[in-house]
Amino acid sequence: QQPVQSPQAVILREGEDAVINCSSSKALYSVHWYRQKHGEAPVFLMILLKGGEQKGHEKISASFNEKKQQSSLYLTASQLSYSGTYFCGTERGAAGNKLTFGGGTRVLVKP
């Protein structure tokens, strides 16, 4: 079952912040975040394991709330290069490694 992402799209001005949410109806073992530029393959940003840890990649950070089965990606002081589609991927259990992605959030950062 695919995780649900929100919002579906967001438009930002350079320097603004945004939050992308990812939620699942099932217990999660880990959450991945990827970014895809138009016409290209998805590229890895970070992985969060259950335990509520936060991670960062440049000025992009994420959190994972295991109890709420949710993860959030924070785009801080957005740059033009942050434009693209962001996908969260989830695993429900360590065994099996079935990595399932959400529908994606399209982000457009304008000058």
Place this chain on the structure above:
Amino acid sequence: DAGITQSPRYKITETGRQVTLMCHQTWSHSYMFWYRQDLGHGLRLIYYSAAADITDKGEVPDGYVVSRSKTENFPLTLESATRSQTSVYFCASSESRWGEANTEAFFGQGTRLTVV
């Protein structure tokens, strides 16, 4: 070249024909995945493989067949192509180990398949 490559990059086929999409990785990663990407659906998992000769269904396996006789190759076959299988197909691999969380997945450049 090291990495993960898909072939062909573009393919047009007719309804009812069998078509095979190839995926090759040079890292000896244990796990490999096939996804299809359609507008409004994100990336949907078709099949995945934990190792050579071990494969399992994902969310949308109907109409597809996979095999993995060698660690580095993971071909995806559409047995009898339908228009609904028109999509962009991505192959991915990761060095995850059974019983552990997935590590970073590396994606191929994709195959754009059109079924007419």
